[in-house]
Structure formats: C-alpha cells, structure tokens
Amino acid sequence: AQSVSQHNHHVILSEAASLELGCNYSYGGTVNLFWYVQYPGQHLQLLLKYFSGDPLVKGIKGFEAEFIKSKFSFNLRKPSVQWSDTAEYFCAVNEVGTGGFKTIFGAGTRLFVKA
Amino acid sequence: DGGITQSPKYLFRKEGQNVTLSCEQNLNHDAMYWYRQDPGQGLRLIYYSQIVNDFQKGDIAEGYSVSREKKESFPLTVTSAQKNPTAFYLCASSTQSSYNEQFFGPGTRLTVL
Numbered sequence: 662a663q664s665v666s667q668h669n670h671h672v673i674l675s676e677a678a679s680l681e682l683g684c685n686y687s688y689g690g691t692v693n694l695f696w697y698v699q700y701p702g703q704h705l706q707l708l709l710k711y712f713s714g715d716p717l718v719k720g721i722k723g724f725e726a727e728f729i730k731s732k733f734s735f736n737l738r739k740p741s742v743q744w745s746d747t748a749e750y751f752c753a754v755n756e757v758g759t760g761g762f763k764t765i766f767g768a769g770t771r772l773f774v775k776a
Numbered sequence: 777d778g779g780i781t782q783s784p785k786y787l788f789r790k791e792g793q794n795v796t797l798s799c800e801q802n803l804n805h806d807a808m809y810w811y812r813q814d815p816g817q818g819l820r821l822i823y824y825s826q827i828v829n830d831f832q833k834g835d836i837a838e839g840y841s842v843s844r845e846k847k848e849s850f851p852l853t854v855t856s857a858q859k860n861p862t863a864f865y866l867c868a869s870s871t872q873s874s875y876n877e878q879f880f881g882p883g884t885r886l887t888v889l
Binding site for chain 2: 667670693704705761762764766767
C-alpha cells in the first residue's frame with residue numbers, strides 16, 4: 662500500500678534552533694506534496710505545497726521544503742524556530758492517477774519549542 | 777466569511793447509539809472528506825465525495841455512513857457497528873484539482889461512554 666512516513670513523532674527544540682522534519686512517500690507516479698500545521702486549539706491549515714517547478718518551496722512563517730524526487734522526500738525546514746512554532750506538523754501527498762487523485766497523510770510530528 | 781463548520785465541538789454518546797456529525801462548507805468546493813485523527817496515526821480517510829450524490833469509501837469506512845445530498849453539506853453517521861468510535865473527527869473540502877490543498881473544519885471530538 663502507498664504510504665507517507667514522517668520519521669520523527671516528537672521533536673523538542675530550544676528557540677533559535679534549526680528544524681528539519683523528514684517526510685518520505687512511496688508512490689512512484691505523479692505527486693503533489695503538502696505540509697499542514699495544526700497549532701494548539703486551531704484548525705489544520707496549509708503551511709506550503711509543491712506541485713511543479715522549483716523543488717524548493719517557501720511557505721508561511723519562514724518555513725520551506727525541498728522536493729527530492731530521487732529520494733521520494735519532501736522535508737520541511739526552518740532555520741530558526743520560535744516558541745510559536747509549537748504545533749503538530751503533517752506531511753501529505755496527493756497521488757495523481759487516472760480518474761483523479763488520492764490524498765495520503767503522514768502520522769504527524771509534534772514539535773515543542775522551549776522558550 | 778468562507779470556511780467549514782462542524783458541529784458539535786464535543787459529543788458524547790452511549791455505546792450502541794448511532795450519532796451524526798455535521799459538516800457544512802461555503803467555499804463552493806466540489807470535494808469533501810471525513811477523516812479520523814488518533815494520536816500517533818495521523819489522519820485516516822473515512823469517506824470522501826467528489827461531487828453531489830456520489831461518495832466513496834476511504835481506508836477505514838467500516839461502521840460509518842455518509843450522504844451528499846447538497847454541495848455544501850456532508851454529514852457523517854457513526855453507527856453502533858464502529859468498534860472504536862471515540863476519536864477526533866475532521867471534515868475537509870477542496871476543489872477537484874490535485875494541485876489544491878484541503879481546507880479543514882475545527883473538528884468534533886466524539887466520546888463513547
């Protein structure tokens with residue numbers, strides 16, 4: 662079965678530390694890639710997405726992600742985290758096939774940033 | 777104000793009872809989705825609908841049912857056949873393009889007593 666793997670379930674960082682959250686998927690066809698974020702008490706919302714062009718995409722709040730097709734990866738990065746980045750982060754993949762697409766979510770990574 | 781509303785926010789039910797969770801969107805999206813979110817398991821797709829009067833089972837449809845009689849509404853019924861119904865339920869909608877993201881509601885936390 663197709664899957665999306667997020668390598669870290671829990672990450673604890675101090676403010677100003679750099680962040681990298683891993684995401685790998687298993688689908689060999691055309692994909693569109695997303696990172697969503699769920700801040701405490703808030704709706705799940707889009708952080709950034711990739712569907713074509715420059716494999717390095719920038720999102721809100723200083724986040725970026727790099728699509729590496731050969732590695733089936735779409736890792737999320739931020740050079741310097743803030744306490745307000747404490748949230749749960751989900752990688753998602755739209756697997757495009759004949760007749761439409763299917764969205765698969767990863768299990769999520771809980772990030773806690775210490776002030 | 778465009779968005780997705782889910783009601784109620786918290787729901788309690790006794791074992792053996794069916795319960796219906798509401799989801800409404802005013803984004804004019806064709807596609808709507810129901811997910812179940814459990815700690816450490818991410819979002820698992822229960823049912824989805826790409827157009828009115830049509831819906832498909834997701835990965836964990838057993839014990840659930842849906843209807844899509846109107847574009848803006850996609851209610852989910854958790855039946856007594858669902859063995860482990862206590863969970864956080866999220867509704868989402870999107871356009872039919874794979875390029876576009878899903879928009880999520882605030883969720884309903886269902887607890888079966």
